[in-house]
Amino acid sequence: MFRSARIKLTAWYLLTIMLISIVLSLAVYHSSTFEIRRGLYRAAMQDNAGRLHLQLPHGSTPPPRPVPNSLFAGPFPPPPPGFNEQLFAEQKQRVAMQLGVLNLGILGLAGLAGYLLSGRTLKPIEEMLDEQKRFVSDASHELRTPLTAMRTETEVALLCNKLDPADAKEVLESNLEEIGKLQLLADNLLTLGKYEAATYKLNVANVDLAEVFEDALERVRPMAQARNIELESSINSSIVLHADKEPLTRMFVIFLDNAIKYGLENSKVIMSAHTLKNKAVISIQDFGIGIFADDLPHIFNRFYRVDTARTKTGATGYGLGLSIAKDIIDLHHGNVAVTSTPDEGTTFTVTLPHVFS
Ligand code: ADP
Numbered sequence: 001m002f003r004s005a006r007i008k009l010t011a012w013y014l015l016t017i018m019l020i021s022i023v024l025s026l027a028v029y030h031s032s033t034f035e036i037r038r039g040l041y042r043a044a045m046q047d048n049a050g051r052l053h054l055q056l057p058h059g060s061t062p063p064p065r066p067v068p069n070s071l072f073a074g075p076f077p078p079p080p081p082g083f084n085e086q087l088f089a090e091q092k093q094r095v096a097m098q099l100g101v102l103n104l105g106i107l108g109l110a111g112l113a114g115y116l117l118s119g120r121t122l123k124p125i126e127e128m129l130d131e132q133k134r135f136v137s138d139a140s141h142e143l144r145t146p147l148t149a150m151r152t153e154t155e156v157a158l159l160c161n162k163l164d165p166a167d168a169k170e171v172l173e174s175n176l177e178e179i180g181k182l183q184l185l186a187d188n189l190l191t192l193g194k195y196e197a198a199t200y201k202l203n204v205a206n207v208d209l210a211e212v213f214e215d216a217l218e219r220v221r222p223m224a225q226a227r228n229i230e231l232e233s234s235i236n237s238s239i240v241l242h243a244d245k246e247p248l249t250r251m252f253v254i255f256l257d258n259a260i261k262y263g264l265e266n267s268k269v270i271m272s273a274h275t276l277k278n279k280a281v282i283s284i285q286d287f288g289i290g291i292f293a294d295d296l297p298h299i300f301n302r303f304y305r306v307d308t309a310r311t312k313t314g315a316t317g318y319g320l321g322l323s324i325a326k327d328i329i330d331l332h333h334g335n336v337a338v339t340s341t342p343d344e345g346t347t348f349t350v351t352l353p354h355v356f357s
Pocket of ligand 1: 307
């Protein structure tokens with residue numbers, strides 16, 4: 001598809017350049033042949049004048065024949081005697097040949113440049129479409145897994161002639177678990193779609209960062225308690241951001257959720273903030289399994305999950321959390337950095353602009 005689009009675009013570039021080149025060449029041809037003709041005309045007239053001068057009585061001069069001095073100064077008068085028609089035809093042919101060769105060169109060069117340029121023009125669109133395709137195929141794959149599990153369990157249960165209530169309950173419970181996963185996936189996909197929509201606008205207001213910290217910590221507290229992880233938070237002064245509170249809280253919940261999920265039981269998670277040159281610098285630090293250096297560049301990609309066999313965790317997720325967090329940071333014109341040491345822990349550092357402290 002992109003090959004034919006590239007060829008079409010090249011053809012359009014070529015057509016435009018060649019049209020310009022042909023129009024310019026015609027103009028050059030006309031002005032050059034005009035000058036050649038004028039030169040030959042003058043030469044013939046001077047010749048004639050010399051001859052007439054010899055024949056005329058002493059003191060009288062021959063009447064001058066008018067020669068147009070510009071392309072637009074009217075038509076040439078009929079050629080005077082002695083006008084070298086053959087030389088004129090040869091010169092005209094020579095100019096036409098030179099312009100033809102020049103146009104052929106331009107055709108070749110413009111074709112090559114057009115092909116390269118159209119490749120460059122289409123590359124970002126091609127990459128975007130590839131990513132979109134990958135996203136759809138990853139999402140379909142993630143949707144199919146719980147659906148297949150539910151279908152298999154239901155079919156096996158239906159094949160059983162005498163399904164006792166305990167077994168039926170077990171099947172329903174398992175299906176409910178899969179439905180929960182599907183719901184989580186659908187929520188994540190909708191959230192991602194919302195933040196990535198071109199029409200999405202933040203509802204910006206002055207937001208107290210301490211309040212956002214409190215809300216986010218409140219939402220993850222039950223999970224932290226279940227893993228006996230202590231939540232510590234510190235802000236060195238009152239920081240007010242120009243931001244949208246809801247997505248901002250969601251972003252911190254994602255980082256905290258991961259810090260607890262991938263943190264070691266009985267460890268702690270530290271969330272802290274300080275200001276630096278009109279910016280808020282917020283870090284979320286855990287003491288957990290860490291992330292391998294070769295996974296670090298990819299963790300913000302959609303559906304990217306570190307191989308659970310390598311990390312030996314049963315933590316579930318779809319690899320969409322960090323993509324959503326990154327979208328929220330981008331919407332706030334901030335940035336995020338991550339440092340991690342396997343088996344020691346991970347620190348995410350988010351920098352957000354527009355601080356009034
Ligand atoms: P998930 O839902 O799988 O957690 P995320 O997008 O939030 O998806 O994270 C992507 C991957 O990055 C995770 O699968 C995990 O392997 C890794 N990761 C994220 N945060 C941490 C962390 N604090 N410690 C260790 N690994 C992490």
